[in-house]
Amino acid sequence: MRKRNTDGMKEEAVKILVSAKRVTDPDARIRLKSDLSGIQSEGLEFKLNPFCENAVEEAIRLRDSQGGEIVAVSIGTDDAATELRRALAMGADRAIRVAGKDDELDSDLVARVFVKVIEAEKPDLVIFGKQAVDGDSNQVAQLVAEYLGWGQACFVSHPEGSAGMTSQTPGLKIANGKAVAMREVDGGAEIVEVDLPAVVSADLRLNEPRLPTLPNIMKAKRKPLEEKTFADYGVAPTLKVKTVRYANPPERKAGIKVADVDQLLDKLTNEAKVL
Amino acid sequence: MSKILVIADHAGGQLRKGTLGVITFARQLAAKSGGSFDLAVIGQGVGAVAQAVTGYGAGKVYVIDSAELAKYTAQGYAQAVAEVARKAGATVVAACASSFGKDCMPRVAVKLAAGMASEVVGLGNGAGVTYVRPMWAGNVLGEVEITTPVHVVTVRTAEFDSAAPAGGPSPVEAVATTVSAAALKQRLLDFRPTVSARPALTEARVVIAGGRGLKSKDNFKIVYDLADALGAAVGATRAAVDAEFIENDYQIGQTGKIVAPDLYIGAGISGAIQHLAGMKNAKVIVAVNKDEEAPIFTVADYGLVGDLFKVLPELTARLKVRKG
Numbered sequence: 001m002r003k004r005n006t007d008g009m010k011e012e013a014v015k016i017l018v019s020a021k022r023v024t025d026p027d028a029r030i031r032l033k034s035d036l037s038g039i040q041s042e043g044l045e046f047k048l049n050p051f052c053e054n055a056v057e058e059a060i061r062l063r064d065s066q067g068g069e070i071v072a073v074s075i076g077t078d079d080a081a082t083e084l085r086r087a088l089a090m091g092a093d094r095a096i097r098v099a100g101k102d103d104e105l106d107s108d109l110v111a112r113v114f115v116k117v118i119e120a121e122k123p124d125l126v127i128f129g130k131q132a133v134d135g136d137s138n139q140v141a142q143l144v145a146e147y148l149g150w151g152q153a154c155f156v157s158h159p160e161g162s163a164g165m166t167s168q169t170p171g172l173k174i175a176n177g178k179a180v181a182m183r184e185v186d187g188g189a190e191i192v193e194v195d196l197p198a199v200v201s202a203d204l205r206l207n208e209p210r211l212p213t214l215p216n217i218m219k220a221k222r223k224p225l226e227e228k229t230f231a232d233y234g235v236a237p238t239l240k241v242k243t244v245r246y247a248n249p250p251e252r253k254a255g256i257k258v259a260d261v262d263q264l265l266d267k268l269t270n271e272a273k274v275l
Numbered sequence: 276m277s278k279i280l281v282i283a284d285h286a287g288g289q290l291r292k293g294t295l296g297v298i299t300f301a302r303q304l305a306a307k308s309g310g311s312f313d314l315a316v317i318g319q320g321v322g323a324v325a326q327a328v329t330g331y332g333a334g335k336v337y338v339i340d341s342a343e344l345a346k347y348t349a350q351g352y353a354q355a356v357a358e359v360a361r362k363a364g365a366t367v368v369a370a371c372a373s374s375f376g377k378d379c380m381p382r383v384a385v386k387l388a389a390g391m392a393s394e395v396v397g398l399g400n401g402a403g404v405t406y407v408r409p410m411w412a413g414n415v416l417g418e419v420e421i422t423t424p425v426h427v428v429t430v431r432t433a434e435f436d437s438a439a440p441a442g443g444p445s446p447v448e449a450v451a452t453t454v455s456a457a458a459l460k461q462r463l464l465d466f467r468p469t470v471s472a473r474p475a476l477t478e479a480r481v482v483i484a485g486g487r488g489l490k491s492k493d494n495f496k497i498v499y500d501l502a503d504a505l506g507a508a509v510g511a512t513r514a515a516v517d518a519e520f521i522e523n524d525y526q527i528g529q530t531g532k533i534v535a536p537d538l539y540i541g542a543g544i545s546g547a548i549q550h551l552a553g554m555k556n557a558k559v560i561v562a563v564n565k566d567e568e569a570p571i572f573t574v575a576d577y578g579l580v581g582d583l584f585k586v587l588p589e590l591t592a593r594l595k596v597r598k599g
């Protein structure tokens with residue numbers, strides 16, 4: 001399928017591979033077990049990583065406007081099927097789950113598995129989330145791009161308020177065999193061009209992820225979800241980074257309430273001595 | 276024994292101050308492992324940056340100054356960083372956890388077959404080298420071990436004091452690069468800077484942050500007025516940025532900037548964990564919120580329950596009178 005848009009640019013159909021990580025509820029206050037061996041997971045809810053929601057949403061927007069296919073991929077336990085079904089209910093076409101456990105993964109192993117999936121699926125575009133909100137590593141997209149020798153556009157967004165940009169300006173365009181994207185960086189915004197196939201990582205302001213509708217949730221149950229293992233892809237489950245210990249961050253205690261601006265100024269000047 | 280290579284962060288031909296935090300990290304790691312550190316300055320027209328980092332006791336300051344690196348790309352810069360790292364025989368390659376470090380350093384890790392630790396805030400206490408880094412929006416600290424011979428790290432510079440010049444000048448050595456801009460799969464088309472006359476958010480001694488409670492872009496003026504009365508930087512929550520009250524460059528938090536100023540004043544901010552992740556290491560936290568139950572009060576040294584539209588202008592006026 002090939003379409004021409006109004007400004008005459010060729011917008012080709014795109015096959016998109018998108019990640020869908022299962023993570024702890026991003027708004028939950030995570031606490032360590034008393035023996036510090038890991039986090040307390042009892043009663044915790046799990047969700048689709050917010051940045052992956054942006055990635056899936058962007059994939060749908062691109063496919064719906066220019067045609068193509070979306071494959072959602074997650075590396076996780078059986079439970080990760082829930083997040084893949086959510087991506088399917090949002091609008092992805094099919095899904096692949098590669099069996100793996102979070103505490104036996106690092107960003108590099110995740111990246112090496114993705115490389116194999118990408119080599120098998122041959123997408124034009126791979127969209128990751130900028131970071132997983134559990135490990136907060138922010139590495140997988142960049143690692144995959146380097147392993148494949150591809151270009152990358154990471155932290156893609158549409159920074160409202162920057163010169164000439166409005167919230168209507170899409171942060172990512174695919175045309176003429178290239179991706180053009182706007183990325184949030186220190187000190188401003190970059191507009192970058194990347195040859196396809198390319199790797200992109202989505203920031204939260206890229207789009208507003210849709211909520212799946214009930215009919216689409218029902219439809220998603222019948223969409224294909226393949227189950228794979230590291231062995232299927234010939235990936236050795238070795239880790240380059242291992243978490244050997246957890247600790248609680250220094251606890252910050254609530255201070256006092258001041259009655260008014262006068263008392264605040266007095267405290268800041270004479271007690272805290274920061275003015 | 277570590278041989279550490281610190282990659283200087285710079286913009287517009289000027290050294291970014293965060294680099295001095297990475298130098299402090301490198302000194303700590305060198306002291307612990309009995310090693311030493313070098314510096315690398317990579318880009319085009321970076322002579323002044325190289326000069327700015329010669330007085331910190333690095334064994335060497337390696338410089339790649341090339342027209343092929345005139346415009347930043349992750350692919351091109353990763354290649355150049357890896358070239359210097361090999362030349363220096365680096366066992367640890369460290370950069371700021373800035374947008375440069377986050378974007379570029381994972382690619383360096385692949386080139387050097389290295390494991391990478393992101394946003395390092397300290398070293399572990401044990402005998403071996405381990406790195407401490409926040410996880411789950413800073414609710415947890417994880418201590419990680421890198422099992423490969425070469426380590427790549429990005430350093431959360433707000434957690435390290437800026438290094439003072441010490442240890443004498445370093446010899447500068449020019450290094451050639453094989454990077455060819457034309458061969459890269461990506462290009463920088465345009466950079467649109469955020470223009471501000473106020474101090475940089477991550478470097479300021481005082482930060483005034485505004486949240487959704489400000490209600491409009493125009494109302495943010497009262498935040499700017501207070502910032503100007505204190506010579507402070509301005510910050511914001513994601514909600515304020517999403518509502519287009521202010522540009523994304525000013526977002527503080529898990530997915531924005533990490534700040535650790537002497538004084539942080541937050542107004543109209545509820546104190547979501549993702550925001551706290553970016554500011555809870557400020558020395559003194561002041562919160563102004565009309566809701567006395569707002570979670571930000573649980574971390575504030577001084578909480579003022581009240582209407583920010585009254586409190587902030589009053590504070591500004593008082594400070595102006597003081598200054599005379």
Ligand SMILES: Cc1cc2nc3c(=O)[nH]c(=O)nc-3n(C[C@H](O)[C@H](O)[C@H](O)COP(=O)(O)OP(=O)(O)OC[C@H]3O[C@@H](n4cnc5c(N)ncnc54)[C@H](O)[C@@H]3O)c2cc1C
Pocket residue numbers: 026027050051133485486487488489511512513514515526527528529530531542543544545546547548549550553563564565566569581582583584
């Ligand atoms: C994955 C993820 C990453 C995120 N990353 C970040 C991040 O990096 N940074 C970040 O900030 N957020 C981040 N968030 C969003 C975060 O969860 C909160 O939604 C956000 O911080 C809330 O911003 P706020 O405090 O301005 O708004 P609100 O939570 O709406 O709070 C507004 C506050 O203003 C007070 N108020 C209103 N009017 C007045 C008045 N007249 N006077 C005084 N007080 C008043 C209210 O009482 C309220 O407490 C992230 C969320 C997710 C899911």
Ligand SMILES: Nc1ncnc2c1ncn2[C@@H]1O[C@H](COP(=O)(O)O)[C@@H](O)[C@H]1O
Pocket residue numbers: 019020021022049051052073074075076105107110127128129130131132133135136137138139140141
């Ligand atoms: N186990 C996983 N399954 C699917 N995607 C993942 C997984 N881990 C990481 N990712 C993707 O890679 C991005 C960056 O992850 P990280 O480097 O771990 O912060 C995330 O936002 C996800 O999009």
